[in-house]
Amino acid sequence: MKKIGLVSVHNPNYGSMLQTYALHTFLTTHGIENEIILYSKKKDWKQFVRLFNLPLVGMKSRIVFRDLYCKLFYPAIKKQLEERIVKFDGFKRKYFHFSKNYVGWNELVTANNDYDTFIIGSDQVWNPINIGTDFFNLLFTNDDKFRISYASSFGVSSIPSTQIKKTVRFLDRIQCLSTREIAGVxxxxxxxxxxxxxxxxxxxxxxxxxxxxLKGEEKFIKEKYIFCYFLGNNPPHRDFANRFKEKTGYKLVALQHLDELVLSDIEFADIKPFNVSPSDFINLVANAEYVLTDSFHGTIFSLLYHKPFFTFSRFESSNKISTNSRIESLLKMVRIDGRYIKATESIDDCLKRNVDFETVDCLINNFQKKSLNYIKEAIAKSQQK
Known part of the structure; x- marks a missing residue:
């Protein structure tokens, strides 16, 4: 059996990096040789067409604006953002085994010579903003190859009508289909x-x-704190955090300017570290007194480490690019109520709510077993091809 080609997201984002680490590690520790396929797009006409993908352009432009604005007006923050990237790159070098870099579409299709089986991994690989690359949908693979999706996420609750035909096409080619959200099913x-x-x-x-x-024994932050991990630009969530701080007396630790520049965050939080690797991120969750987040993976690691947490909606439910469905699906799976909240809720009421983490652990273990069976059976089928 040739090694498996793993297609997964490894952008400088804590959730993306850690889910790739997890699937890559699972395969390796089960004796399955695999490589994360490295692909660099060429600047050609296909990239020009992507300019009409307005949500993608909006996402990219926020990052460009963040970097340019900080370079001009907040050079200290710009330097700190660069330090964060160094931490991400160091994590990748230490834990990820990449293929050679396939540059451009013509080179990418030659990956069919190197792998018999391709696994498309998790995170929002099937989000409508990604459909133009034909990478995360595995359309670069030959018809005779075996394709497996593991926990692949659309990130949204519906597919734009203009993308339905192409979405059906790539889904029909994947022999073993799985997703991590009820909305995706x-x-x-x-x-x-x-x-x-x-x-x-x-x-x-x-x-x-x-x-x-990964997280190690030593605490990244020595004193007691509330960990704030907000990806969205929602000032009411910061207001809630400040009220939470006043009530508990704990300092606020926040990771800032992750997906965009949030100017109001410059004065927010007591401790604002940037030299935080994905391993340090786990450390920050594991050692917090409370976690406040609008993140899917912020919620997951709070569950794993039995942290009292409160999760907010990053997007309005009416927003077409809303990715709230994945958090809703997760909390429904672990049967948790009262932790997915609005920023206007009473701090006193929130502090009275408890989580039965013993039940949460049982539900996660059962879900894990079903998921293990799926991925093992899918790989077994690929070897029978």
């Missing part, structure tokens, strides 16, 4: 008539011992 059923397997995010697929080893 419904999308696949509605578009293809197939029953996709609902599986856990890769970060829940491996045992917590791997995360304990």
């Amino acid at each position: 419904k999308i696949i059923k509605d578009l293809t008539g197939r029953d996709a397997q609902l599986v856990c995010d890769p970060t829940l697929l491996i045992d917590r011992g791997y995360w304990d080893e």
Whole structure:
């Protein structure tokens, strides 16, 4: 059996990096040789067409604006952002085994010579903003190859009408289909008539011992704190955090300017570290007194480390690019109420709410077992091809 080609997201984002680490580690520790396929797009006409993908352009422009604005007006923050990238790059060099870099489409299709099986990993690989690359949908693979999706996420609750035909096309080519959200199962059923397997995010697929080893023993922050991990630009969430601080007396630790520049964050929080690797991120969650987040993976690691947490909606439910469905699906799976909240809620009421983490652990373990069965059976099928 040739090594497996793993297609996954490894952008400088804590959730993306850690879910890739988890699936990559799972495969390796189960004796399955695999490489993360490295692909660099060429600047050609296909990239010009992507300029009409307005959500993608909006996302990219926010990052460009952040970097340019900081360079001009906040050079200290610009330097700190660069330090964060160094931490991400160091994590990748230490833990990820990449393929050679396939540059451009013509080179990418030659990956068919190197792999018999391709796994498309988790995170929002099937988000409508990514469809133009034909990378995360595995359309670069030959018809005779075996394709597996593991916890692949659309990130949204519906597919734009202009993308339905292409979405059906790439889904029909994947022999073993799974997704990490209930909304994703419904999308696949509605578009293809197939029953996709609902599986856990890769970060829940491996045992917590791997995360304990990554985070280390020494605390990143020595004093007691509330960890704030907000990706969205929502000032009411920061207001809630400040009220939470006043009530508990703990300092606020925040990771800032992750997906965009949030000017109001410059004066927010007591401790604002930037030299934080993905391993340090786990450390920050694991040693916090409370976690406040609008992040899917911020919520997952709070569950894993039994942290009292409160999760907010990053997007309005009416927003077409809303990715709230993945958090809703996760909390429904672990049967938790009262932790997915609005910023206007009473701090006193929130502090009275408890989580039965023993039940949460049991539900996660059961979900993990079903997910393990799926990925093992899918790989076994690929070897029978």
